[in-house]
Each structure stands twice: as structure tokens, then as C-alpha cells.
Amino acid sequence: MVLPSLCQTGFTVLRQIETVVVLEQLGSTLFDTALQMVVKDRSVNATYPDSHRSREESQQKAMTDFYMAYDLIIRLVPILPALLLARLGDRGLRRAPIVVPLSGYVLSRLALLLVVVFRLPLEVMFGAAVVFGLSGGFCTYWPGVMTLASLGSTATDRSKAMMKVELLYGAAGLVGSLVSGHLFLLYSVSLEQGTVLLTVSALINLLCLLHSVFLLQVKEVTNTEPEDNCHLLPPAYSEAPAQAPLGKNLVNVVLLFAAAILYDFAVGGAIEILGSFVLKEPLNWSATQVGYGNAAGCMIFLTSFVGVIVFRRCVSDVALIMIGMLSFASGFYFMSFVTATYMFYLARSLTLFALIPMPTIRSLLSQQVPASSCGTTLTYLQLALKFAGLAYIPTFTKIYQGTLDWFPGFVFMLSSIIAVLGMIPISIVGCRSAQTRQYMRIQGD
Template structure:
């Protein structure tokens, strides 16, 4: 049976299964902590807010309970992220960089195994009512398999292998992002109804079954794009003599060492923009569920499902934005600026949201917030040879995983410290930190045109001819 060169179904089902459990996992931990700390059942109301039920309660310590559970829930997230940080970083860098020689499927299949193991552990904790802190230890299993960073790094490198020109690469990368948003939005929208009708166990089981299907597709149907290792042009024998560990890191080293000083500077600045934007966006958005569970909003599972679905729709709207702006010839730096401003607007509105309507308006204002991810990945991919795409996306995944863990730890700690006097402070900080990538965009404007017009020289190989054409096309994209 001939395989298929379609990684989109893998990403789509992975997004669906992950977002089917992620919002529910947060709510499950929240309710278990409420039960453990208060020795009472979590207040559930058919109204749009559980605060209405809480206000009628005779327990004067209800507000204190909410604050304590909020702090413990944020610390639970902190413990999980810190424990999984280092293993997932190391595995992501090694496996995705090695995919230039060992194949992309390894970077896709390995994290799928880890995700399935974690989902089964989540199902076991829920079904048998085990200690909820077991989940903190189970994150280590997923991290040792690479996690989300390794999976997305392998998928983006897979797409880069199949793209024939720069425009196609931008659209396919953005399309992959939109696929994540579309299916995760559908999953998030259904979580509230699923939870209310069937409890926690059935959604967790459904997610596990979806992940089994993904794994079978990736193993038996998905075709490999790296048929053989790229030879070392200078010394083929030396490439064969390197150890596996050296081969993993050689591509990352060569990506920087083999570039001219100006191209290397541009690549580093683009990575700094990517890093700083990830820190502010991921850190702020990771607090949304905790924020709406707190007073005065006190959302029910139905509203959380709608809110999460709307927040994941930014993937689809950002893809439509990339397609429209690319068709209109909009410079990519301007697209980046619009995406960052979308995040700033949404975070500021969220900081002052005291009603359900304001929260939804804040989510709507962030509809272009994912656009910078696709644009930055495409811009960096165009200035890197095709034989080093795995190394590039290994670095990007490494940066993204590192930033996600650090920002999650920082913002959850900050939220736990400030929730008692002003819960919206973390969102204002996120909006303020967006100034860093905006300032770096100005630096790119200065050096970008010179780098785009820089001649690659006579040493460019025939295999990288298409990459050279992509690099010469950078000038209208950066200006």
C-alpha cells in the first residue's frame, strides 16, 4: 500500500483529541482541589455563572475558598510545567534536528506515544479517583517523548520538505495552524456539553481512542519525506563517522555557522521576535480559564467551552488573514505588526473584563494573534537551505517549548501572587511585554533588505537552488 504525503489529518486529529481533554483537565483538577481543600462538592449551577449560587450560600468563607483554590490550581500548573520542561526541551532539539537524517516520522510518532500515555493516565486518575498529583508525575512521560514541541517541529519540517516555493510554504504553514484551530475549536466547543452529559471519563476515553487512530495513521499510512540522509558536501566520510548525537547537533551548528554574518544576524533577530512573542502570548493566554473561573465571572463548563472554542478560532481567522494579506501583497512585517497589536488589544481588554460580554469581546479582538507564528516560521524557513529545515524547526520548537514552560511558570506564579488584589495584572504585563517584539521589528526593517539582496555566492549547491530563489525573494517581504 502506497503511503500518503498528508500530515494535515495527523495534526487535525491531534488538535481535536488534545483540546478535548486540556480544558477538562484544568476543570477536573480545579474541582478535585476544591473538594480536597473545602471537603465539599464543587458548586455547579445551571445559570451562566456559579457565583449566583455562591452568593446565596450561608458559608461566609466562600470567597476565601475561591482564592485558595485559584492559588493551588495555578501552582499545580506550575509544578507540571517545571517538571516537564528540561526533558521535553532536550528531546525536541535532538529528535527534530535528527529528522534531517533519520526522517520526519520519528519526530511525529514519538510525541504521539507520549500524549497517548498521558491521556490514559488522566483517564485512570479520573475513573479510579486517584491522587490528582499523580498527573504531575505523568507529565514527565509525555516530556520524555518530546511533547507538543517535537510533534509540531516534525510536522512543520514535513511541510517545508513538500513546499516548492516561498508562497506555498507560507500558506501551508498557516494552513497547518488553521487546522489546529478549526479542530481544537470544535473540540473545545463540545467539552462543556460532553462534561455535563457524561462527566469526565467519557471525554478522556474519546480522546485516547482518537490518539490511537492518529498513531496508526502516522505509522502505517503517512509517507516519509526524507528518503536518505543529506550528504556532507565537504567530506562525505566524515558525515558517516559522526556519532548519532553529533549528527543531531551538527545541523543546528551548521545552520548558524554556514550562513553569512548578515543572514545569521537576521535569523537570530527573527528568533528573538518569535521567542518574545511566544512568551507574552502563551503566558497571558494560559491564565484565561483560571480567570473566568474566579469571581465575579465564575463561568460554568458550558461557557468555558464556548470561550475556549472562540479562542481557538484565532487559528482559522489568522489563516484567513495570512491568505488575504498575502493575496493583496501586504509586507510580512506589517502582518507581524497587526498580529502583535491584536494580542495587545485582547490582553488589555481581558485585564478589565468583569462581565461575560467583555471576555468574549476580548477574545474577538485577538482573532489575528496566531498570524505572527506562521509568518515568522515562513520567513526563517526561506533563508535556510532545505537540508537544514529540520535543524531550523528543532530550534524553533526548542524555543517554543522553553518559552511556554518559562512563561507558564512565571505567569502562574505571578497570578497566584496577585489574584487576591488584582487578577488582571498578569494580562496588563503580557500586553506591555509585546513592546519587545515590536521594537525588534524595527531592527529587521533596517537589516532585512540588505540581507534579502545579498548574493549567496558560487558555493550554493544545485540542491539548494530553490532555496536561493526564495532568499532572493525576501526583499519585498521584509520591506
């Protein structure tokens, strides 16, 4: 009796969205390390005859130019596919925003594998980025994941449910990053460096795709319960029963969008440059060190989850977001002055709670709209972040290239300032929620 029960429980857990998240992130972290090292290798002989750049500065410019074009394609192409797939998801096809992008993940991994094995030009990855974008990409996949997590939980536990997904995402990334550098170094006379790593990555993503098609369980949720929970205040701060607002709370939605865009602008701009920054002097990391550095970034998922569990007992969701933004701002201000590997890890340690803001903002957004438009709203947010990427990618890239010779860390200081600006709309949301609580107390009296 015990064994069948355990098997049934294990099979039920296997069919949850968390399994998809773990498999996809494992494959993606292996791919990220491989792409980073392949781009470094192909950029080592880059030259710019019309400039007076050193060899290292030329390599950095070639790398950042590639990432700028590659990331712009990934952010621009998925816009229409993401909207279409989000509509399909809200009309009942909840697997579509997950299955279709995962097929793009598999194809992009295979493309880089072909680039390594057959020594194809690195520009092939621009075509792979287009295919990945047409499948919906991350801006379709992640809202699809968050929609399933959101609709499978109550409004009270929604922040915790979303952070649980982020926790597993980070744990899988941590494991994948730790082994990625070692797998990249496995090669022989007949195998190019990185072949083993990319083969494993492609197989894991293929397994993830098959799981989402045949095993993923989609919980049916009625429209009545979520629509009755469209309020901002967590239960610990509600002293009297409140009437849930009808429809969308547009003011809060706009403020939350503004905060998310500013924070994503800061984080995305810094991370866009960080991968190239650690590969230049004085850090000059190897593949193994790149994996460890990526693992340090993934550790933030774990510490942010612990932060949510601890802090949500005594502070509101708005305060949680403020803590996370302040954590990122302080860490990347220190990152501006990093000149040694140990200083990098010290700067990363200050960003312990930097991943709290985005899932908490998504949680608050999902409580401002009816369940019937939850998936579409989260996708609109993801698309807004993509448009922000179209601005911050070339901006931070050109600023970094222009400051390489006198202050390479200037972009990190700039991202810290922008993160602080993102705290302004969140503060306004906090003031509005305080007024709402006061109004409820008056009604209760």
C-alpha cells in the same frame, strides 16, 4: 472511472500530514477541557492555614500551583529527547519526530482517565507529564509537523502552507472545544464525570498514532531546491533576481528568535493564567462555558489564516507579524478589565490575527537556513520557547497570585506590554529587508 479516481484522491489526502494535525488536535482539545475541570474539582477544598486567603483565592492558588508544576515539567523534560528526535528527522526519519510524541499523547490521556475513574491523586499527572516529556512532547511534534509542511512547499508559498496547517489545527480545535463541555457532563452512577470525554480523547489520539505509523506519507525533497530559496523577501517585493545567501543568515535568525521568544513570553504567560481566571468570580464558568471559551480561542486560527490570505497580497511577511502582535496586544490589554462573559468575547475578538506571528516567523526562519538543517533549526526555536516557558510560567503565576485581591487582570496588561516589545526586533528585520531591496535595485540598475 470517476469513483476509483475519487477514492484515490481521498486516500492521497488522507495520507497527508494535515490528517494527523486534525486528529491530534481533536483529541487534545477534549483532554484540555477535561484537565481544566478535573483540576478545578480537586482544588475546591484547598486550604492554606498560614494565610488569610478566602476559599476562592485558595482554590485559585491551588489550581495555578498545579499548572505551574505541570507545565514546567512538560517544558523541561523534552529538551534532550527533542534534540535527538530532530536529528533523526533531519537524517531521513521524518516520521520519528511525529510518531514518538504521539505515543506520549496517548499515555497522558490514559493517565488522566485513570485519575478520574479510580479517583487517584491529581499528582499522578506529574508522572504523566514526565512520560509525555520523555516522548518529546509538543516541542518535538509541532516542529516535525511544520518541517513536513515546509519541505513540501516552495519558499514562495511557505507562509501560506504553514498557515494552512494552523487553519486545520484551529478548525479541529474549534469542533473539539464546542463538544468537549457537553461530553464532560455525560456520566451515570457507574461512570465518573469526564470518563466519556477522556475515553473519546484517548481513542482519537490512538487513531492518530496508528495513522502516523501506517498511513502518513513523507515526501522526499532534494537539497538543491530549498537551499536555493534561502532569502527573506517575498516575490511581491523582489524587483530583480537576487543571489541567495550562502549558509545561514545569522543576524536575521537571531532577530527572529528574539521576536519569537518575546511574543511567546507574552502569549504563553497570558494563556497560562486565562484558564484559571475564567473559573473564578465574576465569570465562574461551567464546563460547557469552558468549552465555548476554548472554541473562541480556536476561532483565532481561522481568522488568522484569512488575515494571511488577505494581507500577504499587499504587505510583507514582516508587516504580517507586526499586525498579529498588535492584535494580541490590544486584545489582552482589554482582557485586563474583563468582568463579564460578554466582555471576554469582546476582548477575544480583538485578537483576530494573534496567531499570524509564530507561523510566519517559522516561515522566515526556514528561508534563512539550508534544507538539511531546517528541522533542527525549527526544533531549536521550539526549545528556546520552552526555556522561555521556564521563566514566564512561575513569573506570571506568582504575579497573578499576588494581585488576585486588587487587580487580577494585571498579568494580561503585562503580557500586552511584552508583546509590544516583541515588535522591536521584527522592525529591525523589516529595516534590514528594506536595505536589501534597495541594494538589489542598485544592482539591477
